[in-house]
Amino acid sequence: MNKAGLGRRIEGSIESLSGLVPALVFGFLMCALLAVLAGVAPVDLATTVWTGAWGSPDAAATTLSKTTPLLLTGLAVSLAYQTNLLNIGCEGQLTLGALASSAFAVAAAPLPGLVLIPLTMLVGAGAGAAWAYPAVWLKQQRGVHEVISTLLMNYMAIYLCEYLVLGPLGDGTAMGRTPEIPTGAVWPFLWRHGAVGVTAAPFLALLLCIGVHLWLSRTCWGYEIRAVGSSTTSSRAAGIPVDRWQTRLFVLSGALAGLAGALEVATVHHRFYRTFSPGYGFDGITAAFVVNASPGWLWLSGLFLASLRAADKWLQLSLQVTPNAIVIIQAVLLISVACQARFRSAWQFMLTRFKEVRSGYR
């Protein structure tokens, strides 16, 4: 690639970030303003989040473990969004995946770990996929909007799991949990420090994100998926199997959410709890859209949101701020990103102005 081509490429990537970056900067400024209004110095807020999430080996391990489900649900949302479908149902798929995998692990306890761990993951992913499929089927056959169907199926999944865990699949207590899974199904720590440690799960999730990014950007399938995302009519006319791609990616999206649930069981809780998810499925939507649903950048939003989640109790302890503040931060950032078209046109206006001034026009 020659020099001019490289320059154009750089200009192109600046162009593609020209809406997102100013939007995020604006979002952070708004958060800082809110902090000031709440009587907290923004710098204190940032340092508290930083030390809370990464200040000690324990904290870092906890943060990393919270990164896993965010990466996977973020990837799930991004993947479906490549074909212009919005999977709002990650929470339900994740819950169902967690319950199915823990029930399976309990039932298949005699199997050796080498077989049990991958099978448990597969069962979780399968449950998530199965819960996602009806939504895309309804969309294609009956014209039901996937946002409505996946949103409602969340509640069906959550209450179904609640019933199952208080009844047939529970451990007999009124705690709303399954029996503990056998040790053979638990992911071993790669590194441990007291009671906490780091498993391979966050790295697996990161590899999945990078793999999906390469798959989408380098292959002929990825091209077809981008085409479907741009225009279903044009793609269909060009012989691309639009419905098949949408079904595949949506089911894959559900599988990733289910896998996130299974990993939570196998690496963190070692059993299914009724309230094990603090809303990872919904956070996945934020994680995806804060980086424009591009899987190659998910690690950034995943780590950031996990840091916020991990530091929330420190806000209360050292700043006397309600932990709900992180929800507000997320919401402000998401709204700013949603307005990025506005930032992009402002950026382009300034760029043309700058070029005009430089070229001596007026």
Add this chain to the structure above:
Amino acid sequence: MNGDSDNRDRTALIRIEGISKRFGSLWANRDISLDILEGEIHAVVGENGAGKSTLMNILYGHLQPNGGRMMVRGKPVRFRHPGEAIRAGIGMVHQQPLIFPQLSALENIIVGTSSRGGPLSRHRNARDRLAGLCALFGFDLPLHEMAGDLSFAHRQQIEILRVLYREAGILILDEPTSLLAPPEVERFLGLLKSLRQAGHTLLFISHRLREVFATADRISVLNRGRLLQTLNASQSTIEETVRLIVHEDPAAGGDPAVSSKEPASKGIAVRKAGGEPYVVLRNVFTGASDGEPGLIDFSLDIREGEIVGIGGVVGNGQRSLALVLAGLIPVDRGSVRISGIEIDSVRREGDSRRILERLPANPMEEALLPGRALWENLLLGRQRDREFQVRGRLDKAEAIRYACRLLDAADVAYSDVNQHVDSLSGGNQQKVALARVLGGSRRFLILEQPGRGLDIRAQQRLYERIRAMNVEGVTFLILSYDLEELLALCHRVGILYRGGLTGMMEANEASREVLGMWMLGIAGSNDRVVPAVQPRL
């Protein structure tokens, strides 16, 4: 250049001084100064991307100029949005009528105007005023019918009445005749003259110089964003105007491919004698598609190596014909065979594209990928070809080389193959879609409105390319609202009316009058009619 001395004493209703507008690095309008005189019909002509639409959009407040100023009746004005232009007495009639299909024609006209009195008296007053306007200009618009059920010509009347109802003295018309049947065009041009008689000032954009010369008092020629000259229609000729429109900078060198002849010069299309029927439609019925009637007992043979054109007024089934051939809507009754393959079976296999390629009438919605790079748009449909992939991995460098080749062959004005297709002008988007369709290796091509949005020069290049491909043996079906286009290109021309084929003629002995009557559903026996279907031997 514009101010002829005899025009100076007439009042300039709108004075444009040094207007400039740029998009990125491109000057769409550069230092344009122009007077629009009270009560004249002023035509604006030029190639694609010459800046006609930009200038009109500045006048109507859709766009803000980067420099220069405007005056209306001697008072300087600056329109920040169309509402301000409307208040200054300027109205715009869009090329595609903007209507609310569920509202009546009357409601479509008065929507957005301030009401006086209760809702009932408001409608009554409006009806009385509109009935008066209809009578004055000879409109036959049924005011109480739902706009969605009305013909194109009626929808256009809604657009015009909307402007007149708001008492606009200045009307901007953007290619108003491009979708009308010839007899309707005649009536429409008459309407323009009667509007002038009633004291209105008209500004209209057109690619059809014959119509321009039939109505306009003065003609402004734009070329690459600059105003080249304003001609007095009575003292000028079509030839001179064409020369100005395609005028190149002497420094850049002339273009020998473009002659200054009338664009609709008859094409010498070569046809292989006695070709076998390649496309066979027999008594085909289809359902309606997108508000257009379906096909009703439609039969047609297209021989191998033939160019067949099907005309008709908008909304008479051209879309259904193209969709059924492309395998996108089912055949309800009858049979469709292309190259011996029954189309319904192709559809089941999910890929009719192996035998044909189609250019839809609205490429942005149905053939292009908005928000994606040019190279991705040109690759569409060929992404699985062996030359572009190695074991599933897309060879982007090869795809970009291929895209550049097609873009250059189609004369697309672009700066970078990575730029999004929606950043191009309308004419260039059409060229991109054409580049992809013509660049494939299919033996049968369906082109809907191939010349739409293209300027004279680009149209001529396109027609030459189609003829050259035809000589190589490619079969074409061309669907167009523009009779001149069909007559210039095709061997045989037929007219669709309400889903049925009214008749067919050999293009070189066709009569425009008869075809025009057919477009309005007036069938008459004529000795030039040729059979649509080959007689069985």
